[in-house]
Amino acid sequence: MIPHMNLALLVPALPLLGFLITGLGYKRFRNNQAGIIASSAVGLSFLISLSSLFVLRNSGQDSATLTLFNWISVGKMNIPFAFLIDHLSLTMMLIITGVGTLIHIYSIGYMHADNRVNSFFAQMNLFTFSMLLLVMGANYLILFIGWEGVGLCSYLLIGFWFENPAFNYAARKAFVMNRIGDLGFILGIILLFFTFNSVSFSEVFAQASSFQVGAPVITLITMLLLVGAVGKSAQIPLFTWLPDAMAGPTPVSALIHAATMVTAGIYMIARSSVLYILAPTTLTLITIIGLATALLGAIIGLKQNDIKKVLAYSTVSQLGYMFIALGVGAFSTAVFHVTTHAFFKALLFLGAGSIIHAMGGEQDIRKMGGLRTKMPVTYWTFLAATLAISGIPPFSGFFSKDLILSKAFEHNFILYILALGGALLTSFYMFRLLYLVFFGEQRLAGSHPHESPKVMTIPLIILAILSVFGGFLNVPTLFGGDSNFGVFLQKAMTSFSGEELSHTTEISLILISSLLIGLVILFAYRTFVTKVLVPKADGEPMSFFGKFITNKFYIDEFYATIFEKPFRFLSGFLYQKIETTILNPAIEGIGVATLKLGELVRKIQRGNMSFYFFAMVAGILLFIIFILTI
Amino acid sequence: MKNFSSAIQVIPLEHYIILCTTLFCIGLVGVLYRRNTIIILMCIELMFNSVNLLLTAFSAYHSDPAGQVFVFFIMIVAAAEVAVGLSILVMMKRNVDSVDINLLNRLKW
Amino acid sequence: MVFLFYFLSAIMVISALLVVSTRSPINSVIYLIVCFITMAGHYILLNAQFLAVVQIIVYTGAIMVLFLFVIMLLNLNKITVPTKTSLTRIAALITGGLFFLVLIAATRLTFEIHPRYAFDSKIGLVSEVGKTLFGEFLLPFELSSVIFISSMVGAVMFGKKDK
Numbered sequence: 001m002i003p004h005m006n007l008a009l010l011v012p013a014l015p016l017l018g019f020l021i022t023g024l025g026y027k028r029f030r031n032n033q034a035g036i037i038a039s040s041a042v043g044l045s046f047l048i049s050l051s052s053l054f055v056l057r058n059s060g061q062d063s064a065t066l067t068l069f070n071w072i073s074v075g076k077m078n079i080p081f082a083f084l085i086d087h088l089s090l091t092m093m094l095i096i097t098g099v100g101t102l103i104h105i106y107s108i109g110y111m112h113a114d115n116r117v118n119s120f121f122a123q124m125n126l127f128t129f130s131m132l133l134l135v136m137g138a139n140y141l142i143l144f145i146g147w148e149g150v151g152l153c154s155y156l157l158i159g160f161w162f163e164n165p166a167f168n169y170a171a172r173k174a175f176v177m178n179r180i181g182d183l184g185f186i187l188g189i190i191l192l193f194f195t196f197n198s199v200s201f202s203e204v205f206a207q208a209s210s211f212q213v214g215a216p217v218i219t220l221i222t223m224l225l226l227v228g229a230v231g232k233s234a235q236i237p238l239f240t241w242l243p244d245a246m247a248g249p250t251p252v253s254a255l256i257h258a259a260t261m262v263t264a265g266i267y268m269i270a271r272s273s274v275l276y277i278l279a280p281t282t283l284t285l286i287t288i289i290g291l292a293t294a295l296l297g298a299i300i301g302l303k304q305n306d307i308k309k310v311l312a313y314s315t316v317s318q319l320g321y322m323f324i325a326l327g328v329g330a331f332s333t334a335v336f337h338v339t340t341h342a343f344f345k346a347l348l349f350l351g352a353g354s355i356i357h358a359m360g361g362e363q364d365i366r367k368m369g370g371l372r373t374k375m376p377v378t379y380w381t382f383l384a385a386t387l388a389i390s391g392i393p394p395f396s397g398f399f400s401k402d403l404i405l406s407k408a409f410e411h412n413f414i415l416y417i418l419a420l421g422g423a424l425l426t427s428f429y430m431f432r433l434l435y436l437v438f439f440g441e442q443r444l445a446g447s448h449p450h451e452s453p454k455v456m457t458i459p460l461i462i463l464a465i466l467s468v469f470g471g472f473l474n475v476p477t478l479f480g481g482d483s484n485f486g487v488f489l490q491k492a493m494t495s496f497s498g499e500e501l502s503h504t505t506e507i508s509l510i511l512i513s514s515l516l517i518g519l520v521i522l523f524a525y526r527t528f529v530t531k532v533l534v535p536k537a538d539g540e541p542m543s544f545f546g547k548f549i550t551n552k553f554y555i556d557e558f559y560a561t562i563f564e565k566p567f568r569f570l571s572g573f574l575y576q577k578i579e580t581t582i583l584n585p586a587i588e589g590i591g592v593a594t595l596k597l598g599e600l601v602r603k604i605q606r607g608n609m610s611f612y613f614f615a616m617v618a619g620i621l622l623f624i625i626f627i628l629t630i
Numbered sequence: 631m632k633n634f635s636s637a638i639q640v641i642p643l644e645h646y647i648i649l650c651t652t653l654f655c656i657g658l659v660g661v662l663y664r665r666n667t668i669i670i671l672m673c674i675e676l677m678f679n680s681v682n683l684l685l686t687a688f689s690a691y692h693s694d695p696a697g698q699v700f701v702f703f704i705m706i707v708a709a710a711e712v713a714v715g716l717s718i719l720v721m722m723k724r725n726v727d728s729v730d731i732n733l734l735n736r737l738k739w
Numbered sequence: 740m741v742f743l744f745y746f747l748s749a750i751m752v753i754s755a756l757l758v759v760s761t762r763s764p765i766n767s768v769i770y771l772i773v774c775f776i777t778m779a780g781h782y783i784l785l786n787a788q789f790l791a792v793v794q795i796i797v798y799t800g801a802i803m804v805l806f807l808f809v810i811m812l813l814n815l816n817k818i819t820v821p822t823k824t825s826l827t828r829i830a831a832l833i834t835g836g837l838f839f840l841v842l843i844a845a846t847r848l849t850f851e852i853h854p855r856y857a858f859d860s861k862i863g864l865v866s867e868v869g870k871t872l873f874g875e876f877l878l879p880f881e882l883s884s885v886i887f888i889s890s891m892v893g894a895v896m897f898g899k900k901d902k
């Protein structure tokens with residue numbers, strides 16, 4: 001037991017407290033009170049996470065388990081309510097609380113005009129609590145509580161403006177899609193329990209070493225867990241909810257659908273790395289899913305015109321990269337990309353929020369333009385984030401993405417080429433977005449964009465600093481660093497120790513990718529700034545491929561055809577044939593029969609005492625005869 | 631203490647049973663046959679007594695005093711029942727000015 | 740003793756039939772008293788002296804006096820014209836007869852009785868009954884006072900004039 005480690009219990013407790021205060025007292029708070037309470041709860045939580053990190057470092061141990069109480073104890077099953085504090089969960093805790101704090105502060109400014117701002121902060125705090133539970137849980141069951149908790153909060157926050165039916169639909173869609181994944185996840189946990197008689201991380205991983213590589217049961221478990229991760233992290237085939245989830249307020253998109261919740265799947269797989277190492281088939285599948293998602297997201301992102309949708313598809317694509325990293329066994333790299341992605345994607349979303357705020361709710365990038373001079377802080381921070389996500393050295397995205405690419409190169413050359421192609425697409429659509437929004441002339445007449453208030457810009461600036469310098473957490477040996485972050489994480493999970501690339505190869509890879517990205521950026525500049533090509537309006541005809549991409553490959557329509565229509569047909573059939581012709585008359589018949597019988601029997605109740613005497617004696621008589629006959 | 635002789639030694643138990651059943655059925659017929667409430671109450675007493683006699687007969691037959699104690703309890707209950715029954719009768723007389731059982735026909739409400 | 744048994748039984752059945760069949764309630768009460776006194780005789784024959792005494796005191800002494808008292812108080816001793824239809828009477832007789840037959844059949848069918856304990860003529864004496872009553876049945880005996888008080892309260896409540 002490490003002294004002072006109990007302090008870490010406060011990390012999830014504070015957001016819970018904040019949720020209870022703002023949630024129970026939501027009618028009392030005026031102005032920014034709820035926001036300040038919520039932000040300070042998460043902020044304090046961040047400070048405590050930071051101190052926990054130092055406590056753990058100074059103790060010289062790799063992990064600490066904090067057991068609160070014995071939760072389920074039935075027969076052989078013994079599940080304590082415990083938290084596991086190690087380097088992986090600390091990393092996630094720091095991301096969640098750190099980025100979370102900034103987004104909470106930003107929300108004070110962004111949501112100040114909303115009349116349900118108190119509920120908003122309550123739900124945000126509840127989300128933070130659930131997410132912390134997810135990453136801190138010492139067994140799969142607590143992870144699952146958090147997993148479901150974040151799903152619920154995601155549903156609530158996507159449908160935050162529930163007056164709009166389309167937003168409600170988006171929230172439902174997210175919930176149902178996640179449910180599909182959760183089913184796989186819970187089956188995985190059950191199978192895990194049957195196999196290992198425990199769901200605790202430490203016991204499961206200790207026992208896992210006795211299994212052969214490629215053992216069928218491990219493969220099955222990892223596949224089922226993967227289904228959960230695919231649902232939560234918006235991978236093919238369950239990714240369509242994430243772009244629709246942009247219906248929620250922008251800070252929600254930043255916190256839940258970019259920085260934290262969607263990375264829960266990555267976290268879970270990284271946490272289970274011991275199991276996944278034993279299942280090469282699953283790893284291959286993860287790589288394929290990740291690659292397909294990364295490319296698909298990037299391609300769809302090329303043609304989107306809604307600023308948040310572009311970012312959403314970019315998130316899908318980046319999550320695909322993380323899956324690639326997981327698939328090639330580079331778990332720590334995946335978590336590193338989670339970290340940098342949290343910085344720059346949160347920044348992009350918050351910047352987008354700032355733009356939307358300034359444009360009075362307008363989200364269509366075709367109507368923006370020329371915001372560079374009007375909103376300098378937003379512009380510069382957005383630029384930093386765009387450079388980071390494109391992978392320009394030395395911004396943070398460069399380090400993580402380049403690491404993923406080099407791992408992919410180690411693994412398979414075709415994988416590398418395709419992943420690099422995805423990266424080029426990423427930089428193209430990101431710069432398309434940047435140029436269309438900030439360069440050129442203002443295309444929306446009659447609006448007067450203005451820079452956002454300080455409460456919104458300061459988080460932007462902090463995140464920009466993190467986006468720029470976040471990569472230095474993990475400077476590869478090539479640049480004289482020692483991969484601190486990776487080594488830090490190695491203690492919490494295993495990795496493939498593939499042969500290291502020679503520095504020459506690595507340098508040439510970096511040069512090639514940087515060069516190509518530079519060319520792409522130049523191309524985007526010529527297209528959108530020099531030629532001022534604004535994407536066509538919705539109604540205008542376009543080429544076949546353009547139409548195909550604009551309509552997101554018709555995936556939603558495809559799902560509607562193969563899942564929704566048969567289901568609707570089945571429901572209609574059951575309703576019309578079974579319900580109305582069989583069930584309803586049957587149930588109504590029972591009621592009618594009872595009433596008729598009552599009418600009949602009512603006549604016996606005449607109220608005559610002597611008749612009752614007779615009835616009683618007759619009853620006794622019958623009873624005695626009955627007893628005699630048996 | 632000298633030994634007493636008991637009728638149970640010379641009379642078969644079946645005879646007691648037939649006697650008590652007869653009495654019980656007479657009381658039952660009375661309850662069904664008469665419409666004067668006070669006679670109905672008396673018939674109920676008659677039925678009680680037939681049961682009492684049977685219990686006593688069995689008690690003597692088995693030489694178990696518990697049966698006679700039960701008879702004592704039945705008497706207690708009968709006394710209580712008579713008190714309540716007669717007060718209901720008084721109230722009925724006061725309200726409908728009759729003791730005819732057929733006038734008690736409001737139980738359906 | 741055998742003669743006494745059948746004699747008492749005959750008186751008992753006849754008086755019981757008269758209780759049911761006389762028109763006047765006063766006569767019914769008197770026949771019932773006769774019936775109860777013969778019942779006490781039966782108790783004496785069965786050596787149940789305690790019960791015989793209680794039968795005389797409680798039934799014929801208290802309960803029947805209560806009946807008489809109520810009849811006189813309410814002036815019920817009028818011969819009323821029977822209003823029950825003959826159908827009801829026949830139904831009552833048939834039901835009673837059926838009941839009798841069924842009960843007799845039940846005793847014939849089911850009972851094969853043997854004495855439980857060796858014969859003891861003393862069990863009906865006051866001392867024996869008292870020992871059982873205050874030993875094994877002390878709690879029910881005490882609880883019977885609750886029945887009495889509740890019936891007393893009920894009787895008083897019913898007997899009160901409506902305001």
